[in-house]
Amino acid sequence: MTEAPAVTPTDIETPFRRFLRSYLASKVAVFGLVLLALVLFAAIAGPFLAPQNPYDLKVLDVMDSRLAPGGVSGDGKMTFLLGSDEQGRDMVSAILYGIRTSVLVGVVSTAIALVIGLSLGLWAAYLGGRFDGFVMRLVDIQLSFPPILIALILLALTGPGLGKIIVALVAVKWAYYARSARSIALVERRKEYIEAATCLGLSTNRIIFKHLLPNCLTPLLAVTALQVASAITLEATLSFLGLGLPPTEPSLGLLISNGSQYLMSGKYWISVFPGVALLVVVVAINLVADQLRDVLNPRLQTQ
Amino acid sequence: MIAFIVRRVLQSVFVLLIMSLLVFVGIYAIGNPVDILINPEATQAERAATIVAFGLDKPMWVQYGLFLQSAVAGDLGRSFAYSTPALTLIAQRLPATLELAVVAMLVSILLGVPLGLWAGLRRDGFAGRTIMSLSILGFSLPTFWVGLMLIMLFSVNLGWLPSSGRGQTVEWLGIPLSFLTLDGLKHLVLPALNLSLFNIALVIRLTHSGTQEAMLQDYVKFARAKGLASRRIIGVHVLKNILIPIVTVIALQFGALIAFAIVTESIFAWPGIGKLIIDSIRVLDRPVVVAYLLLTVTLFIVINLIVDVLYSVLDPRVRLSDARG
Numbered sequence: 001m002t003e004a005p006a007v008t009p010t011d012i013e014t015p016f017r018r019f020l021r022s023y024l025a026s027k028v029a030v031f032g033l034v035l036l037a038l039v040l041f042a043a044i045a046g047p048f049l050a051p052q053n054p055y056d057l058k059v060l061d062v063m064d065s066r067l068a069p070g071g072v073s074g075d076g077k078m079t080f081l082l083g084s085d086e087q088g089r090d091m092v093s094a095i096l097y098g099i100r101t102s103v104l105v106g107v108v109s110t111a112i113a114l115v116i117g118l119s120l121g122l123w124a125a126y127l128g129g130r131f132d133g134f135v136m137r138l139v140d141i142q143l144s145f146p147p148i149l150i151a152l153i154l155l156a157l158t159g160p161g162l163g164k165i166i167v168a169l170v171a172v173k174w175a176y177y178a179r180s181a182r183s184i185a186l187v188e189r190r191k192e193y194i195e196a197a198t199c200l201g202l203s204t205n206r207i208i209f210k211h212l213l214p215n216c217l218t219p220l221l222a223v224t225a226l227q228v229a230s231a232i233t234l235e236a237t238l239s240f241l242g243l244g245l246p247p248t249e250p251s252l253g254l255l256i257s258n259g260s261q262y263l264m265s266g267k268y269w270i271s272v273f274p275g276v277a278l279l280v281v282v283v284a285i286n287l288v289a290d291q292l293r294d295v296l297n298p299r300l301q302t303q
Numbered sequence: 304m305i306a307f308i309v310r311r312v313l314q315s316v317f318v319l320l321i322m323s324l325l326v327f328v329g330i331y332a333i334g335n336p337v338d339i340l341i342n343p344e345a346t347q348a349e350r351a352a353t354i355v356a357f358g359l360d361k362p363m364w365v366q367y368g369l370f371l372q373s374a375v376a377g378d379l380g381r382s383f384a385y386s387t388p389a390l391t392l393i394a395q396r397l398p399a400t401l402e403l404a405v406v407a408m409l410v411s412i413l414l415g416v417p418l419g420l421w422a423g424l425r426r427d428g429f430a431g432r433t434i435m436s437l438s439i440l441g442f443s444l445p446t447f448w449v450g451l452m453l454i455m456l457f458s459v460n461l462g463w464l465p466s467s468g469r470g471q472t473v474e475w476l477g478i479p480l481s482f483l484t485l486d487g488l489k490h491l492v493l494p495a496l497n498l499s500l501f502n503i504a505l506v507i508r509l510t511h512s513g514t515q516e517a518m519l520q521d522y523v524k525f526a527r528a529k530g531l532a533s534r535r536i537i538g539v540h541v542l543k544n545i546l547i548p549i550v551t552v553i554a555l556q557f558g559a560l561i562a563f564a565i566v567t568e569s570i571f572a573w574p575g576i577g578k579l580i581i582d583s584i585r586v587l588d589r590p591v592v593v594a595y596l597l598l599t600v601t602l603f604i605v606i607n608l609i610v611d612v613l614y615s616v617l618d619p620r621v622r623l624s625d626a627r628g
Contacts, residue, residue: 144607146562157329233445240447275448286443
């Protein structure tokens, strides 16, 4: 043992460092990460960054409506970098608030859907039998319909609203997590540590949530990241159709929808810039998720 | 085999029943239909008479039974907005949606297969890389926004193509069709391109990976050894082998195209069932909403059933895994 070469602490590669190194190997992924950091910063600090509160009617002036990018307000105090909409709202501010709403809806709905889908998937995999059959039949049936149709049915019943769109997105998305979690957990539950936990006489729920769950989380991470982007796109689409968020809680989809009627008269900025913002959000998440999937996939690891 | 089909059919009927119950409870029970059906100035006696006439005094499950009975008989109520039967309204709009979906499907194959083939053959070339990057973009671009950008570019800025409606239609067997006239064809280009965007990307990816696999197969080597021109190897032998899975996947996407037509039709004011449902939800035209939802759900159940049965006929392993699960 003493002949072993001296290992200094800096030589030891912790799993986190290895993860970091393989993540940073791709320039595109690093770009995606920077983009995602900017998006999250905009979502969190939006109200402090925005030149005006676009939903405070006191600061809006209808005289400033539909100004082209770079236009200056009537009182000369404000420059509309990306133009203004039909109510004289600064597009930069509207987009910052829109990103905030879209990211909030995407993250919250994904978190809830993940908890529900993950729990059901793990229980199904661990318990097997009738419960497994029932849950997976439900998943099969739901996944045989396009997500937009299921969300449409629910929103046609409930009407638009922030809480309602989150419920609709959860109802659409839980099945994806249940299916992924089950397939991962089916492999994990045959391993020895689960057998050991069973031999110790631990309760079923303790085995599932303390032992099985942590080992299933990593592969689910990439799936989850991709689903956030898909949830944000679906929310924007539904809001664009007037089914998602009410005008009092504007998301990017609603901003694009508001601008679409002015597109024919050449006032492109009301629709185009919120769309670019939406694209940046979705592409940033997709780039990061793609790299996560490659890095976390043990089959693709070289060592 | 027969047991499997019977079980699948029963399961489909069950799903349809659950869906109809959900839609019925959601649309007819949460809101109060009395407020819509009865004139607010009606007397108390008139109100009571109307409630009895519409069967609204009966318990919930009897009402649901009556609703199912008339639904099976093909009566899903009259539209409030158009005062025609909801089913007639949908039947009138359905050809426009089907036309759009079929054309979008053809576009995705006609554009996706050559591009995917090209990218698969020139994997490391500039063209191959560009095509594959564009296909990633096709997955992440929000479809509705791309639709608006298409309108902005081709209708507003360039003025090449119209942005709304079906244009001139020609009756064929009593069904109005757009693609038989030049004007209709022009109206069809942008919506079809928009609707097929996701599928083009999908076909490119499938063709790309299929080509790469096929080029390593023995039959390609054999054809080369036989001295066939590479045009013939790719155009006949490779294409024939990779097309089967691609066509299967795209055929499965047909239902999704009809569902997603909701978005495209709203953007391009295409007078199909997708635009109808959005307009109906906006003006709270409940019978049309119910009819659309039930019909679309039935359509999906039938498509899934056919696919499942076909698969079990073609691939015995599917039946085995179903029996075990």
